[in-house]
Amino acid sequence: xxxxxxxxxxxxxxxxxxxxxxxxxxxxxxxxxxxxxxxxxxxxxxxxxxxxxxxxxxxxxxxxxxxxxxxxxxxxxxxxxxxxxxxxxxxxxxxxxxxxxxxxxxxxxxxxxxxxxxxxxxxxxxxxxxxxxxxxxxxxxxxxxxxxxxxxxxxxxxxxxxxxxxxxxxxxxxxxxxxxxxxxxxxxxxxxxxxxxxxxxxxxxxxxxxxxxxxxxxxxxxxxxxxxxxxxxxxxxxxxxx
Amino acid sequence: xxxxxxxxxxxxxxxxxxxxxxxxxxxxxxxxxxxxxxxxxxxxxxxxxxxxxxxxxxxxxxxxxxxxxxxxxxxxxxxxxxxxxxxxxxxxxxxxxxxxxxxxxxxxxxxxxxxxxxxxxxxxxxxxxxxxxxxxxxxxxxxxxxxxxxxxxxxxxxxxxxxxxxxxxxxxxxxxxxxxxxxxxxxxxxxxxxxxxxxxxxxxxxxxxxxxxxxxxxxxxxxxxxxxxxxxxxxxxxxxxx
DNA sequence: CGAGCCGTTGAGGGGATTCAAGCTCAGTGG
DNA sequence: CCACTGAGCTTGAATCCCCTCAACGGCTCG
Numbered sequence: 001x002x003x004x005x006x007x008x009x010x011x012x013x014x015x016x017x018x019x020x021x022x023x024x025x026x027x028x029x030x031x032x033x034x035x036x037x038x039x040x041x042x043x044x045x046x047x048x049x050x051x052x053x054x055x056x057x058x059x060x061x062x063x064x065x066x067x068x069x070x071x072x073x074x075x076x077x078x079x080x081x082x083x084x085x086x087x088x089x090x091x092x093x094x095x096x097x098x099x100x101x102x103x104x105x106x107x108x109x110x111x112x113x114x115x116x117x118x119x120x121x122x123x124x125x126x127x128x129x130x131x132x133x134x135x136x137x138x139x140x141x142x143x144x145x146x147x148x149x150x151x152x153x154x155x156x157x158x159x160x161x162x163x164x165x166x167x168x169x170x171x172x173x174x175x176x177x178x179x180x181x182x183x184x185x186x187x188x189x190x191x192x193x194x195x196x197x198x199x200x201x202x203x204x205x206x207x208x209x210x211x212x213x214x215x216x217x218x219x220x221x222x223x224x225x226x227x228x229x230x231x232x233x234x235x236x237x238x239x240x241x242x
Numbered sequence: 243x244x245x246x247x248x249x250x251x252x253x254x255x256x257x258x259x260x261x262x263x264x265x266x267x268x269x270x271x272x273x274x275x276x277x278x279x280x281x282x283x284x285x286x287x288x289x290x291x292x293x294x295x296x297x298x299x300x301x302x303x304x305x306x307x308x309x310x311x312x313x314x315x316x317x318x319x320x321x322x323x324x325x326x327x328x329x330x331x332x333x334x335x336x337x338x339x340x341x342x343x344x345x346x347x348x349x350x351x352x353x354x355x356x357x358x359x360x361x362x363x364x365x366x367x368x369x370x371x372x373x374x375x376x377x378x379x380x381x382x383x384x385x386x387x388x389x390x391x392x393x394x395x396x397x398x399x400x401x402x403x404x405x406x407x408x409x410x411x412x413x414x415x416x417x418x419x420x421x422x423x424x425x426x427x428x429x430x431x432x433x434x435x436x437x438x439x440x441x442x443x444x445x446x447x448x449x450x451x452x453x454x455x456x457x458x459x460x461x462x463x464x465x466x467x468x469x470x471x472x473x474x475x476x477x478x479x480x481x482x483x484x
Numbered sequence: 485c486g487a488g489c490c491g492t493t494g495a496g497g498g499g500a501t502t503c504a505a506g507c508t509c510a511g512t513g514g
Numbered sequence: 515c516c517a518c519t520g521a522g523c524t525t526g527a528a529t530c531c532c533c534t535c536a537a538c539g540g541c542t543c544g
Contacts, residue, residue, distance in 0.1 A: 078399040082481075088398040103385055108392050131380065138373065138380040143345055145387035150350050152394035156330040157320040160402035161440050164500070190523065198403045203500055205524055221509090222522090239324075406532070432491065445532055447492055464490090464541090 044126045048119040056097070056111040056119065063101035065123050069093055072117030073178055073186055076109035077195070087196045089152050090114070092178040096144035102127055115186050159197055166239045167197045168207045169232060172217065176227050187217075187225040211235075286368045290361040298339070298353040298361065305343035307365050311335055314359030315420055315428055318351035319437070329438045331394050332356070334420040338386035344369055357428050401439055408481045409439045410449050411474060414459065418469050429459075429467040453477075 048067070050056055056074060057063055073092050079085035088109065091097050100108050101124050130137045158170040171193065172185075179185040188196065193204040211217050216235055218226040290309070292298055298316060299305055315334050321327035330351065333339050342350050343366050372379045400412040413435065414427075421427040430438065435446040453459050458477055460468040 076395065078395065080399070080403075084404065086399045086403045088395040099384070100388055103381070103388055105388070108388075109395065138383075139345070141380075142341070142383065142387065145384065145391065146342055146345055146347065146350075149387065149391045149394060152391060152398065153318065153320065153330040153351065156394065156398055156402055157322070157328045160398055161322075161328045162326065200501060201523080202502080202525085205522095206500095209524070442533060443491080444493085444534085447490095448532095451492070 041126055041130070044123055046121045048121045050113040050117040050119065052113050052115055054113050056113060056117070057107045059108065059110045060106045062104075063098055063107050063124075065121050066096060066098045066101050066127065067119040067121055069095045069097060070118040070120055073114040074117055075112050075114050075192075075196075077112060078109055085195055086198065087192065089148070089155055090174065090178065090196075091148075091151075095147065096141075097148075099141070099145060099148070102141070114188065114192075163239075164197060164199055164203060165207055165210075166236070167199075168193070168204075168211070169216075169236050169239065171196060172211075172227055172232060173236075176229060176232075184220055184224045184226050187219070187223055189223065283368055283372070286365055288363045290363045292355040292359040292361065294355055294357055296355050298355060298359070299349045301350065301352045302348045304346075305340055305349050305366075307363050308338060308340045308343050308369065309361040309363055311337045311339060312360040312362055315356040316359055317354050317356050317434075317438075319354060320351055327437055328440065329434065331390070331397055332416065332420065332438075333390075333393075337389065338383075339390075341383070341387060341390070344383070356430065356434075405481075406439060406441055406445060407449060407452075408478070409441075410435070410446075410453070411458075411478050411481065413438060414453075414469055414474060415478075418471060418474075426462055426466045426468050429461070429465055431465065 047070075048056075050072075056067060059078070069091055071093055073090055074095075074097060075087050076089045076091070076097075077085055077087050091111075097111055098107055100106065104124075127137070127141070131141075159167050159174075161167070175185045175187065190201045190204040190208065193199065193208070194201050197204070199207075208217070208219075212219060214231070214235070216228055216231045218228075220226060289312075290298075292314075298309060301320070311333055313335055315332055316337075316339060317329050318331045318333070318339075319327055319329050333353075339353055340349055342348065346366075369379070369383075373383075401409050401416075403409070417427045417429065432443045432446040432450065435441065435450070436443050439446070441449075450459070450461075454461055456473070456477070458470055458473045460470075462468060
């Protein structure tokens with residue numbers, strides 16, 4: 001974990017004005033804060049960069065901080081005592097992760113970077129301060145919690161239900177939304193697709209190959225792809241009726 | 243929906259002192275409130291009773307209230323545009339449901355009573371009042387949100403992963419925890435089991451019958467069963483190694 | 485008593501897994 | 515430079531789990 005403190009006003013610092021200029025400010029946790037508020041907090045928030053497949057935090061760890069995702073994709077994993085692991089959710093730009101820490105609770109999942117990830121690390125006590133001083137923060141927090149809950153329930157409904165082919169289509173739809181609109185999307189390894197959709201690597205591979213032949217996706221190795229959204233929609237619709 | 247206002251001090255009222263005497267007070271949303279606080283809110287909270295298979299609220303509805311579950315089991319459903327429906331989570335005694343309403347958002351799921359359910363209906367504005375007046379409430383709220391998020395992620399990991407036999411064992415384990423310890427548990431209809439585990443009725447029936455033959459559960463029709471927790475544990479363990 | 489819902493069981497088929505082999509590609513060291 | 519290696523991906527063949535289609539019995543209720 002590369003941790004760099006943020007000094008908003010020191011223009012010589014590479015992370016100068018990072019909070020104020022943060023591209024996700026409008027949708028991030030402190031989006032509603034004015035400059036005075038930023039002055040108060042900016043010295044406590046650190047910018048964190050994580051390389052793919054490195055953990056942000058581990059399940060059971062007594063966390064002292066929450067994170068906002070500034071860029072990249074984070075996955076949440078749980079594994080059974082028997083060893084099989086399952087990816088239960090993804091988070092992307094603007095999402096708040098590790099909220100359990102605010103309740104002095106251990107982290108509930110393994111959080112691992114899928115792509116290069118940029119995070120803002122926010123100490124627990126800092127949120128506590130703002131929660132008492134300001135009125136708007138709790139509401140922002142609850143919003144994040146609800147977003148996470150909604151994402152998790154949608155994961156059950158879309159990525160854990162029905163035939164494998166449809167589950168993969170839904171996954172691609174999500175990946176497309178997580179990336180730049182129209183741009184190439186991050187494509188997980190086959191083993192990761194399997195962990196997301198509860199499939200074996202072989203089945204994941206077969207299905208991806210099939211979509212490639214059908215023209216729904218164009219592979220851009222390694223770990224990227226271009227998605228034909230129109231073809232994807234078509235495939236999803238013909239899925240139900242066929 | 244049978245709605246009965248709660249008048250805490252009117253001893254002639256059947257719901258008299260319901261808030262003060264509420265069995266789930268210690269673990270419920272207003273658990274931390276003192277009597278003075280109760281005085282303020284008790285006239286605004288209504289007791290709601292719902293019969294099995296009746297909705298608490300519908301997805302998309304602009305909700306003006308959250309609910310705490312005082313007794314019974316509530317299920318959350320989502321259905322795809324193609325018509326197939328999936329149960330994504332269960333809630334039981336002490337759980338807070340419909341929290342989206344606090345954010346002026348439409349309800350995210352269909353919430354439907356599985357068993358006879360008793361709820362406390364808490365208007366949104368009441369929570370807003372308490373949130374500004376008291377400091378402890380937001381924390382309680384966040385705790386509920388985290389409980390729901392955790393339940394949803396566990397649903398992915400346990401009830402949507404692996405072979406159907408193991409998924410059913412995990413479901414029975416949950417149902418046992420939702421009911422009285424040692425007592426009979428509520429057993430969903432086969433169709434409902436199917437919607438929870440993404441199975442057909444036939445497969446659900448076959449698996450239940452198998453567990454009955456193996457002595458893991460004893461059916462107590464209609465819609466109840468006794469579970470041999472030791473046998474269940476054994477079955478879950480031999481599952482992984484076999 | 486017949487209608488309808490729920491649960492059960494059987495037979496057959498299909499989709500996903502398992503086991504296995506071969507491929508590409510980047511990194512390594514001769 | 516190129517064989518060697520290992521990780522990731524792909525494909526094939528056989529097996530198995532679960533689905534589909536179907537029939538039937540128990541039960542409630544009009």
